[in-house]
Amino acid sequence: MRFALDSSQQDFASSIDALLSKSDMPAVIRSWNRGDTEPGRKVWQRLAETGINGLLIGEEHDGLGADAVDLVVAVEQLGRHAVPGPVAETIAVAPHLLAQAAPGRLSALAEGSLATVATPPHVPSAVDADTADLVLLVENSSLHLGDPGVVQDSVDQSRRLFPVTAGQRLGAVECAxxxxxxxxxxxxxxxxxxxxxxxxxxxxxxxxxxxxxxxxxxxxxxxxxxxxxxxxxxxxxxxxxxxxxxxxxxxxxxxxxxxxxxxxxxxxxxxxxxxxxxxxxxxxxxxxxxxxxxxxxxxxxxxxxxxxxxxxxxxxxxxxxx
CATH class of the missing domain: 1.20.140.10 (Butyryl-CoA Dehydrogenase, subunit A, domain 3)
Structure with a gap:
């Protein structure tokens, strides 16, 4: 099995790295930790313009229609720079769930909205539910809009955790x-x-x-x-x-x-x-x-x-x- 990335994937990773290297990420993270998410949202908007938010979203919903390899290439760079916010939830999880139950919401995600997801029992809390534009909860193979509860402590100040209760049901999903x-x-x-x-x-x-x-x-x-x-x-x-x-x-x-x-x-x-x-x-x-x-x-x-x-x-x- 060949693991080498092709030139387009390497160029994509380099462009993300260059963008984040110019963003003074330590200052952005500290602002996010204090509850001031505006600098972080600006970074996310610039990332969305590169197509990151829409990586796993089909072209018919303004996404790139990319695959899991492109996902890890991009998200590794976000990890390198410790980008705050619901990274996995916005880029990987929410697109897959919404494609099954509420595809009409995918375009907003591709354009730069942030989404967070709770999928009990292994993901009992939603990250940054106070900042995300869309809060989702998977319960009994159904996708719901989520209503956040009281914030919980996290070892990482940039990851605020919220218990979520089920709101409007969006549809049936395969969560695995x-x-x-x-x-x-x-x-x-x-x-x-x-x-x-x-x-x-x-x-x-x-x-x-x-x-x-x-x-x-x-x-x-x-x-x-x-x-x-x-x-x-x-x-x-x-x-x-x-x-x-x-x-x-x-x-x-x-x-x-x-x-x-x-x-x-x-x-x-x-x-x-x-x-x-x-x-x-x-x-x-x-x-x-x-x-x-x-x-x-x-x-x-x-x-x-x-x-x-x-x-x-x-x-x-x-x-x-x-």
Whole structure:
């Protein structure tokens, strides 16, 4: 199986990276954390103009009609820059659900609206329901408009969680493929977050001095960073392989998505732990940009299915096939 991205996908990733690199994302995230979502919404609008919101929306509804591989390419870049807001929900989950039950709402999503989704039991709360233009709830194979409750605490201040109760019923849906898309998009975010943490930590290790030497020259630091790099490179084929399985409608897609979610989550978590160790006490402070990436990794590791759930799915699939 060939995992190399084609030139158009690489160019798409580069254009997203360039757009977000000019957006002062740490300032945008901090504003979002304080409840001022206007800078973040402006970033989302610029992203929508590149077609990201409409990746999985058909051309008849003003989308790009792309596939799961294009999805992970784009969302990994959003992870690299820790873009706040309901990323997986807006780009991956809501389009799939609305296409089944309320296709008339897809054009607004493609044009830049934000959507959030709760799919109990594995996704019991809707992210940023106070900011999203559309709040959805899947209950008993039915898609409903959701009514948000009282905000709940999250380890990541840019991910406000809301319990949701069912409102107007939009129609019947098959939720399992949408859940897999949410887990796949979250895995892509984690992959991107891990790479930025590795880059931030490597840059810091090249500057920070102890005992008259930059700490990046110490063998122990090199080993830690090498382990992070290996973990991220080993998780990438699983991520792309899962995207191919979803794109091709493989019966093994749920297993492959779970494997990617576990691998990308573990790699990003290792990157976060090593980043904190190398940065030392400064890494604990909210004033340092590192904290914005650390907390998002911690939150996304359990989003759209916990590691234990996804490991269980992989084991069940392998046992069933034996």
């Amino acid at each position: 493929p949408a859940f897999d898309l949410g887990a796949l998009a979250t895995a892509a975010q984690l992959q991107g977050l891990g790479h930025t943490l590795l880059e931030m930590t490597t840059d810091y290790a090249k500057q920070r001095k102890q005992f008259g030497k930059v700490i990046g020259q110490f063998q122990a630091i090199k080993h830690h960073l090498a382990e992070v790099a290996v973990g991220l490179e080993m998780s990438r084929p699983l991520l792309h392989g899962a995207a191919l399985s979803v794109r091709d409608g493989s019966p093994n897609a749920p297993r492959d998505v779970s494997a990617a979610k576990v691998a990308c989550g573990d790699a990003a978590y290792r990157a976060a732990r090593v980043a904190l160790q190398v940065h030392g006490a400064i890494g604990y402070t909210q004033e340092h940009d590192l904290s914005l990436w650390l907390t998002k990794v911690r939150a996304l590791v359990t989003a759209w299915g916990t590691p234990s759930f996804h490991r269980g799915r992989v084991v069940d699939s392998l046992v069933g096939a034996s």
